[in-house]
Amino acid sequence: MKKLIIIPAYNEEGNIERTVNNIKENAPEFDYVIINDCSTDNTLKICRENGFNYINLPVNLGIGGAVQTGYIYARENGYDCAVQVDGDGQHDAAFLNEMAATLEKENADMVIGSRFIKMEGFQSSALRRMGIKYFTNLIKSLTGATVTDPTSGLRMVNRRTIEMFAANYPTDYPEPDSVVTLLKKKGKVVEIPVMMKERESGKSSISARKSVYYMVKVSLAIILESVASK
Amino acid sequence: MSLRLQIIILVCFIIALIGILALCKKKRMDLRQALPWMVAIIILIIFDIFPVLLTWLANLMGIGSPMNMMMFFGFAFLLIIILILTMNISKLMKKTTRLTQELGILRAELEKEKKKSEE
Numbered sequence: 001m002k003k004l005i006i007i008p009a010y011n012e013e014g015n016i017e018r019t020v021n022n023i024k025e026n027a028p029e030f031d032y033v034i035i036n037d038c039s040t041d042n043t044l045k046i047c048r049e050n051g052f053n054y055i056n057l058p059v060n061l062g063i064g065g066a067v068q069t070g071y072i073y074a075r076e077n078g079y080d081c082a083v084q085v086d087g088d089g090q091h092d093a094a095f096l097n098e099m100a101a102t103l104e105k106e107n108a109d110m111v112i113g114s115r116f117i118k119m120e121g122f123q124s125s126a127l128r129r130m131g132i133k134y135f136t137n138l139i140k141s142l143t144g145a146t147v148t149d150p151t152s153g154l155r156m157v158n159r160r161t162i163e164m165f166a167a168n169y170p171t172d173y174p175e176p177d178s179v180v181t182l183l184k185k186k187g188k189v190v191e192i193p194v195m196m197k198e199r200e201s202g203k204s205s206i207s208a209r210k211s212v213y214y215m216v217k218v219s220l221a222i223i224l225e226s227v228a229s230k
Numbered sequence: 231m232s233l234r235l236q237i238i239i240l241v242c243f244i245i246a247l248i249g250i251l252a253l254c255k256k257k258r259m260d261l262r263q264a265l266p267w268m269v270a271i272i273i274l275i276i277f278d279i280f281p282v283l284l285t286w287l288a289n290l291m292g293i294g295s296p297m298n299m300m301m302f303f304g305f306a307f308l309l310i311i312i313l314i315l316t317m318n319i320s321k322l323m324k325k326t327t328r329l330t331q332e333l334g335i336l337r338a339e340l341e342k343e344k345k346k347s348e349e
Contacts, residue, residue: 061331171323
């Protein structure tokens with residue numbers, strides 16, 4: 001099975017080396033590709049000097065467009081499975097093998113690494129947990145499925161889903177949205193417990209001001225997604 | 231509507247029409263996208279030259295003042311154009327995203343090939 005790790009990176013000069021080394025050490029059977037989303041810092045230089053496998057986007061596309069580039073790359077190069085690992089060092093590559101095993105064993109379309117099954121590791125702030133809980137409930141009421149961590153960036157998908165995401169992927173805050181799309185297409189989504197770390201350097205993309213936009217936009221996207229494919 | 235106002239409005243519309251045509255001539259505006267504007271201006275010119283039409287239409291629709299009706303139509307027209315523009319922007323964003331992704335992947339492949347042939 002050909003397995004690919006997609007690492008979207010925007011201004012991650014402080015984390016990118018560690019993230020890639022972590023992958024090489026803990027998940028050596030995975031190929032990886034860094035999508036440098038037109039970073040303004042030294043991310044590109046670091047990738048070049050270390051001989052990392054990277055794709056450099058000439059203009060900034062935002063997280064959705066960057067991750068989708070990875071899925072297109074996976075499709076073109078015949079990968080059977082692709083996983084998104086954030087370039088900020090929050091995701092531990094040690095969980096990837098377990099996720100791949102689950103994907104194969106359960107014949108799932110997507111395996112999500114959830115922080116909230118075992119409640120271990122970095123749990124995010126109380127306010128964010130509330131927001132995540134809200135999305136869990138919204139998704140449950142619209143699709144009937146329980147997804148404990150719909151905002152998790154650590155997601156592994158199979159070939160079918162790679163092709164689906166390569167063709168269509170939301171532009172910003174794509175995680176909860178694309179889970180619902182998959183559920184509505186009768187895809188099988190499985191969650192396994194993981195531990196996440198607090199980011200090592202840099203800032204989260206979701207500030208207080210943006211969180212209102214996040215809630216409204218993602219809610220609307222989820223609702224539209226569940227209506228459109230009926 | 232006084233004759234003076236009628237003439238002022240007419241002059242303004244004609245200048246706008248010439249302006250749009252000039253933009254098309256200089257290729258700074260696509261003729262396809264300029265057409266709705268030109269049609270709207272020509273309709274407004276017709277109403278300006280024959281204010282009777284305006285009064286008749288306002289009465290028909292139960293709007294007290296013909297000028298209010300003009301305002302309403304103008305507003306509705308602007309909203310439609312802005313909506314179409316927003317749709318076009320979304321479409322363009324999708325296209326640029328696709329192009330950027332393809333370009334990024336192609337360049338990465340090209341660099342790999344170059345390295346291979348250098349070795």
